[in-house]
Amino acid sequence: MSLEIAISIVMTLVIAATPILLAGLGELVAEKSGVLNLGVEGMMLVGAVAGFITASLTGFTPAGYAVAALAGLCASLLFGVLALTIGANQVATGLALTIFGTGLSSLAGAGFVGTTITRLPALFPQGLAGHPIFRIVFGYDVIVYLSVALTLAAAWFLNHTRPGLILRCVGESDASAHAIGYPVTVIRYLAVAFGGALAGLAGAYYSLAVTPMWADRITAGRGWIALALVVFSSWRPWRLLLGAYIFGAVMTLELYSKAAGFALLPPEMLAMLPYLATVVALAVIAMRPSRGRLDAPRCLGKTFRAGA
Amino acid sequence: MAAILDRRMLLAGAGASAALPYLGARALAADPLKVGFIYVGPVGDFGYTHAHDVARKKTQDFYGDKIKTNYVENVPEGPDAERVLRQLAQEGNALIFATSFGFMNATAKVAKTLPKVYFEHATGYMRGPNLATYNARFYEGRAVIGTIAGMMSKTGVGGYVASFPIPEVVMGINCFTLAARKVNPKFQTKVLWLSTWYDPAKEADAAKALADQGADIITQHTDSPAPLQVCEQKGLYGFGQASDMSSIAPKAHLTAIVDNWAPYYIGRVKAVMDNTWKTGDTWWGLKQDTVQIAPYNPAMPDNVKKAADDVKNAIIAGTLHPVTGPVSDNKGTQRLKDGEKATDEMLEKMDWYVEGVQS
Numbered sequence: 001m002s003l004e005i006a007i008s009i010v011m012t013l014v015i016a017a018t019p020i021l022l023a024g025l026g027e028l029v030a031e032k033s034g035v036l037n038l039g040v041e042g043m044m045l046v047g048a049v050a051g052f053i054t055a056s057l058t059g060f061t062p063a064g065y066a067v068a069a070l071a072g073l074c075a076s077l078l079f080g081v082l083a084l085t086i087g088a089n090q091v092a093t094g095l096a097l098t099i100f101g102t103g104l105s106s107l108a109g110a111g112f113v114g115t116t117i118t119r120l121p122a123l124f125p126q127g128l129a130g131h132p133i134f135r136i137v138f139g140y141d142v143i144v145y146l147s148v149a150l151t152l153a154a155a156w157f158l159n160h161t162r163p164g165l166i167l168r169c170v171g172e173s174d175a176s177a178h179a180i181g182y183p184v185t186v187i188r189y190l191a192v193a194f195g196g197a198l199a200g201l202a203g204a205y206y207s208l209a210v211t212p213m214w215a216d217r218i219t220a221g222r223g224w225i226a227l228a229l230v231v232f233s234s235w236r237p238w239r240l241l242l243g244a245y246i247f248g249a250v251m252t253l254e255l256y257s258k259a260a261g262f263a264l265l266p267p268e269m270l271a272m273l274p275y276l277a278t279v280v281a282l283a284v285i286a287m288r289p290s291r292g293r294l295d296a297p298r299c300l301g302k303t304f305r306a307g308a
Numbered sequence: 309m310a311a312i313l314d315r316r317m318l319l320a321g322a323g324a325s326a327a328l329p330y331l332g333a334r335a336l337a338a339d340p341l342k343v344g345f346i347y348v349g350p351v352g353d354f355g356y357t358h359a360h361d362v363a364r365k366k367t368q369d370f371y372g373d374k375i376k377t378n379y380v381e382n383v384p385e386g387p388d389a390e391r392v393l394r395q396l397a398q399e400g401n402a403l404i405f406a407t408s409f410g411f412m413n414a415t416a417k418v419a420k421t422l423p424k425v426y427f428e429h430a431t432g433y434m435r436g437p438n439l440a441t442y443n444a445r446f447y448e449g450r451a452v453i454g455t456i457a458g459m460m461s462k463t464g465v466g467g468y469v470a471s472f473p474i475p476e477v478v479m480g481i482n483c484f485t486l487a488a489r490k491v492n493p494k495f496q497t498k499v500l501w502l503s504t505w506y507d508p509a510k511e512a513d514a515a516k517a518l519a520d521q522g523a524d525i526i527t528q529h530t531d532s533p534a535p536l537q538v539c540e541q542k543g544l545y546g547f548g549q550a551s552d553m554s555s556i557a558p559k560a561h562l563t564a565i566v567d568n569w570a571p572y573y574i575g576r577v578k579a580v581m582d583n584t585w586k587t588g589d590t591w592w593g594l595k596q597d598t599v600q601i602a603p604y605n606p607a608m609p610d611n612v613k614k615a616a617d618d619v620k621n622a623i624i625a626g627t628l629h630p631v632t633g634p635v636s637d638n639k640g641t642q643r644l645k646d647g648e649k650a651t652d653e654m655l656e657k658m659d660w661y662v663e664g665v666q667s
Contacts, residue, residue: 008516009520012513012516012517016513106352109352110352113352113354113358114551115555115556116537116556206508206509210508210509210512211508211509211512211532211533211534211537212537213533213537213556214352215353215354215532215533216349216350216352217350217506218508219509220504220506220508220509222509251510251513252513255510255513255517256517256520256521258500258517259467259498259500259517259520259521259523268503
């Protein structure tokens with residue numbers, strides 16, 4: 001395999017990994033606070049369509065990303081009102097959000113099918129971004145670097161700051177956090193909103209960068225891969241980064257190996273690999289003798305009512 | 309006017325309409341004839357379902373207020389389809405088009421129980437007294453774009469982003485490759501199977517992988533314009549699928565195979581109106597304008613345009629069959645003798661690849 005193809009594979013996998021990393025990171029923070037939001041796919045689609053429409057009408061792609069994050073955030077607040085304020089079942093609410101987001105995006109995007117926009121350019125100057133070898137590090141747009149920076153920031157926030165500790169505390173024991181005097185619901189709202197904004201951004205990465213166009217259900221189920229990834233990472237940002245790149249590599253390598261004339265696996269296997277990898281990772285983590293549980297936040301998915 | 313429904317609205321309406329006795333659309337002559345469509349995908353896919361819906365609209369416009377068309381999109385291929393079909397019939401649709409292969413069993417089952425409703429199933433093979441089938445000879449279009457690919461490719465390697473290895477897709481790959489090898493005997497087609505009809509990001513990555521393996525012209529049998537966008541970005545050439553996709557990739561888009569179901573739909577509606585509807589199997593192609601070739605990219609050299617037109621015209625005139633022997637498969641076995649033409653049956657069951665296909 002030539003160096004050129006190897007570089008091309010790496011660059012393709014980084015782009016494949018970036019949106020699932022973003023969406024996964026948002027969901028990881030939300031889950032750390034004890035909220036299971038299965039609406040990732042729906043929020044991604046809302047972000048994807050809002051971002052595309054904005055970029056298309058303004059001709060300014062960065063505005064598309066900003067509006068996408070905002071749209072994802074608004075969609076997540078809808079979840080928040082139902083699941084956190086009213087106390088509806090989180091699983092059902094999340095699934096409803098996905099169905100709602102799919103329909104809404106399809107309706108809003110109907111007039112934009114068959115149009116395209118310009119991608120963001122590479123962040124670094126052409127001398128680096130277009131260099132035959134250095135492009136492997138410098139050849140991406142700003143969102144790719146942002147996704148890595150956000151992972152770093154989230155890891156630091158969760159593990160080394162006081163607000164991060166409080167957020168984790170809310171996820172581990174909402175009743176204790178409440179007893180000490182922390183506003184459990186407010187903190188969960190913030191975590192869910194962060195998750196929504198990142199999901200919106202992730203969705204927009206499909207409609208603005210991977211395939212700059214609008215087509216119905218453009219994310220094609222990547223939101224579910226992001227959800228699987230959070231479990232795969234056992235709720236650790238660094239492992240999430242690693243997992244996203246492994247998932248990206250699995251998806252990309254398979255296509256390249258087949259294009260080169262040899263198949264590592266049949267295509268049906270390829271489609272289920274990310275989920276299979278999650279199951280295997282879960283099994284491995286569960287089998288470690290030192291830890292009997294899967295590191296899931298203890299209050300994950302539980303409805304909290306003050307005084308209950 | 310067209311009524312736009314989705315499955316959930318239809319389910320909600322079904323309870324009310326079930327209480328009414330089924331009258332049949334022709335019971336009241338003054339009422340418009342109701343014609344129903346079920347789609348496997350979203351009408352906004354800019355591909356296969358989009359093309360069916362364009363034809364539905366054309367049919368509606370053609371007859372004006374004499375008919376009323378309804379559609380239900382995103383119908384899963386399975387038991388759900390049966391329910392949707394039944395409900396469309398209960399709502400008074402006298403003619404119902406089931407537009408995807410996977411609706412076959414459901415359509416056959418429902419057609420048996422509702423003998424007064426006419427059913428039409430696309431791309432299937434099960435027929436009955438009130439169930440007809442229809443398909444389009446897309447492989448004829450593949451021969452035209454194969455000719456273009458053979459002449460435009462500098463590397464002599466074409467990429468093919470493919471969905472599932474069913475005969476419909478296999479015959480397209482073979483016709484594309486046969487036509488390309490007629491103009492460039494060394495032409496190779498690299499096929500990448502994705503196990504999906506629609507996944508833009510995956511389709512784009514597949515196109516990238518094919519391009520990195522030396523393919524400088526890429527075609528597809530999946531439904532999104534994503535592979536074309538990769539061609540546009542990398543300065544390669546490609547073809548649209550099911551719809552004219554030149555707006556997505558103005559430089560890369562050489563032409564497209566356009567599905568034009570409108571003539572068939574208009575004709576079948578007329579047959580119901582005239583009481584002359586009969587079951588049967590219709591397989592129209594370039595000649596009947598069901599398969600169309602989109603306008604060529606102005607950047608395409610004149611000799612390529614002419615060669616493509618020659619192939620198209622010869623197929624229309626009936627002097628050229630895209631699969632004419634000698635044809636050997638890619639394992640070296642001869643499949644068709646010199647001058648022998650592939651029968652429809654052979655095409656419908658095709659499960660082998662011609663020489664030059666790397667799958």
